[in-house]
Amino acid sequence: MGTEDAEAIAPGTCPTASGMPMLGLGTWQNDDPEQCAESVRTALETGYRHIDTAQAYGNEDAVGDGIAAANVDREDVFLATKLWHSNLAYDDVIETARDSLDRLGVDSLDLLYVHWPSGTYDPEETLSALSELYDEGLIENVGVSNFLPDDLEVAADVCDAPLFANQVELHPLLPQERIRQACENDDIEVVGYSPLARGNVFNQPEIQDIAEKHDATEAQVSLAWAREKGVTPIPKATGAEHIRDNWESLTVELDQEDINAIDAIDETHREVDPDFAPWN
Secondary structure: HHHHHHHHHOOOEEEEEOOOEEEOOEEEOOOHHHHHHHHHHHHHHHHHEEEOOOOOHOOOOHHHHHHHHHHOOOHOOEEEEEEEEOOOOOOHHHHHHHHHHHHHHOOOOOOEEEEOOOOOOOHHHHHHHHHHHHHHHHHHOEEEEEHHHHHHHHHHHHHOOOOEEEEEEOOOOOOHHHHHHHHHOOOEEEEEEOOHHHHHHHHHHHHHHHHHOOOOOHHHHHHHHHOOOOOOEEEEEEOOOHHHHHHHHHHHOOOHHHHOOOOOOOOOOOOOOOHHHHHH
16 A cells, blocks of 8 residues: 555544544654654644644643644544543643643643543542533543543443543553443443554564455554454554554455454553553
């Protein structure tokens, strides 16, 4: 696949039923301001319409600069950021969410996540503040990240606003079946970060074979697999070549044999595992 394939993919291709584009650009560890802004601009002009950042990444200003520099209207961009776990008391949610809006240079967010159910997180206090932001129109959707099924159940019960998405690490080596099922049961979108397991999917013989079969890259196969699972992957990419390669995953159509082969990979690997994670 080459430039003509990427150009043939319509911007924002494959939105979910909720309207969220089913491929996004992740910006974790993209902390050089010029590079980050250029990555965002390049992604948007390639066709991406979903950009993901977080307070903890320290790059909201650069992400905003990239959005402003791109030849794409702001209203066409699905923009998400996350509240860090020290900013989850009621007043801190309100204040730091507004700070994020200022840094990003936007009037509202398409999605604001609770980054982790830890630190100052209190379900009623944190989610009531998010519901207030939702009612004010400063955020279009409320999300959570790294929530286990039990955490999701509590959040859904106490949040006045609809719970839109749960962002978790998800890739062929960490398929997250329980979380995906819990989200499906409650009509919650699943967004997958580190969808390439920081390159570890490239070393899987099953994925290598499927990539050869489809004249695709291992990254494209892994992203197509996530899409087949109803997951919105948000791979990080900085250079134009990787941004385009990931975008071209939208042209890869896996068959059931491919899906079964990837599902049968007998290896589990978690990339993100802080001490404060709910599973520890």
